[in-house]
Amino acid sequence: MYRVKVTDNFSSAHNLREYEGNCERLHGHNWQIEVSLKGKELDELGMLVDFRELKKEVKNILSDLDHTYLNNHEYFCKVNPTSENIAHFIYTKLKTRFKDRVDKVVVWESDNSAAEYYE
Template identity: 65%
Template sequence: MFKVRVIDHFSSAHNLRGYEGNCERLHGHNWKVEVELMGDKLDHIGMLVDFKVLKKSLKKIIDELDHTYLNEHPYFKDVNPTSENMAKYIFLRLKEDFGTLVHKVAVWESHNAVAEYFE
């Protein structure tokens, strides 16, 4: 099996609905997003996927989240914008471009707190 990983960052604000504690209030994070694709076949030039193509796809998603209030994003209108749900959202969006190659998405809300989504 082959695995490739790219990392990007963005900043946004959110508040957690129904949470009893500080995170219920409006606050922000400098998020780190790690994306892993995995597969057993390389293309004709020896790549699982072109890093440039993967980065462009992730950047498109990041750009719609960067410097926004996540609770107002259409996906998060009815879904609590937790790190877990953000990882799932990014995973599902990437799956539109890369299908079953998408292995895992990790979303870091701080240097020591990460949520991952995989299927």
């Protein structure tokens, strides 16, 4: 089994609805995102996926979230913008492009706190 990973980041503000504590108030993060794809087969060049393609797709997804108030985003109007739900959102978007090769998405909201989503 092969696995490739890329990282990227974005900045945004959010607040957690129905949360009792500081995170219920408006605040922001510089999110660090780690995406990994997996597969058993390499292409004719010996690659699972071209890093350039994966980075471009991740950048496109994150550009929709960067420097926004996540609670106003179409998806997060209905879903609380937790790190877990952000990971799920990114994973789902990546699946439309990379199908069953998407392994997991890790979302770091700080240097020592992260959530990941995988199936």
